[in-house]
Amino acid sequence: MRVTLAQLEAFYWTAQLGSAHRAAQHLNLAQPTLSLRLRDLRAALGSDVLERRARGLRLTAEGRALLPRVASIMAELRGIAGDDPARDVAGPVRVGLAEGFAVSCLPPLLAGLQQDHPALRPEWVVSTSTTLEQALLRDTLDLAVLLNPVGDERLHLGPLGAQPTSWVVPAGWGLAGPVTPRDLWSLPVISNPPPSAMHRQIAHWFGTAALAPARLSICSSVAVIAELVAGGIGAGLLPVPMARRYVVEGTMRLVAAEPAVENGLLFTSFREGVDDPKVLAVARTIGRVMRDIHYVQA
Structure with missing residues (x-):
């Protein structure tokens, strides 16, 4: 036949x-x-x-x-x-977003996909980057935006740029900055669990002074961490665009750091060898939207 x-x-x-x-x-x-x-x-x-x-x-x-x-x-x-x-890019596609990125970028991404490919039906999963990376490898996601991925040769990584990142503290603490690891090590610090990108960033920053935070609390949600910082519970390391709303409200302060905090690197990622038009279309739209809203740095 x-x-x-x-x-x-x-x-x-x-x-x-x-x-x-x-x-x-x-x-x-x-x-x-x-x-x-x-x-x-x-x-x-x-x-x-x-x-x-x-x-x-x-x-x-x-x-x-x-x-x-x-x-x-x-x-x-x-x-x-x-x-x-x-017109021919249609149907469901499973897209994962790192949570700190999703808080600021999901609304413009939804609008961008509706404009570029109205027949697509994205199914969004918001979680930590390391969780999303494992979901890609298990084939339970088609595409994800990852922050500082651990890296696996089975995954294709397309660089989007640097996500501006800063230490944030409750406004009532009165810290002016620049803060050093020794300034923060004895204060409450809130982080995603290991081996998340946030936890690795925090550990690296304190490690520059051979220190570890003495009062570290673990929370799986970046959005909840922001609420805890704004509520006066502890310091955190957040994407700057996500923190701006709290800064305007007067509940949180961005503080400069010495040494400077390394900005997170964002990538679109999908399994190597994938040539699904839906996946490639979503990756292109994400790149375009990031350029349009000037979210990332070169």
Whole structure:
């Protein structure tokens, strides 16, 4: 049996939309017709390219290898027809965001994706960067924005720039700065748990003076850490854009540090070898939005 263009089109849209039902609707086909084309493709290739999961159909390893080749064929067809490629980026995509980044950047990212690819259906996961990195490796996320990733050769990293970062303290503490590790080591400090990027940044800064914070409290949420600092509980290390609202409210102060705090480095990340048009489209939009809102430094 030969592989046909109709079979490849059925496979492409089922992979994009995660459902044979939605793919049939998109192609204006009866679902039994689309299912027949998928069965014929399986017979022609001699292997399964899709498998059923609890939340719909997912690509097998053979399907992931095939999808980039089929996407190229679909792109050529769009070029011949003169279609807008943005219309063909559709369906669900699982996107993880480091929490400190998400607090400031998720609203413009939502608007940017709606503008660039209105048929995409992003599913957002907000957590610590190290948790997101592990989710990428487990294939439970398609793409993530990571802060100071640990790094794994199985992941592609696309640099976005530096996220401005600063020590923040309750306004009532009266610290003027620049603060040194010796100034803060005996005061309450709140951090994400190890091995998070925040915890590594804090440990490195205190380590420059061969110190460790004596009153370190652990909290898994960056947003809650900001509330705790604003409430007078302790000092923290936060993205500057996230802290500005509290500074304007008068509950928190940014303090300069000696030595200076290293800014966090942000990356888009997905598994090496992935050529899914949805993933690449989201990565492009994230880069564009970051440039438009001037969130990162070079």
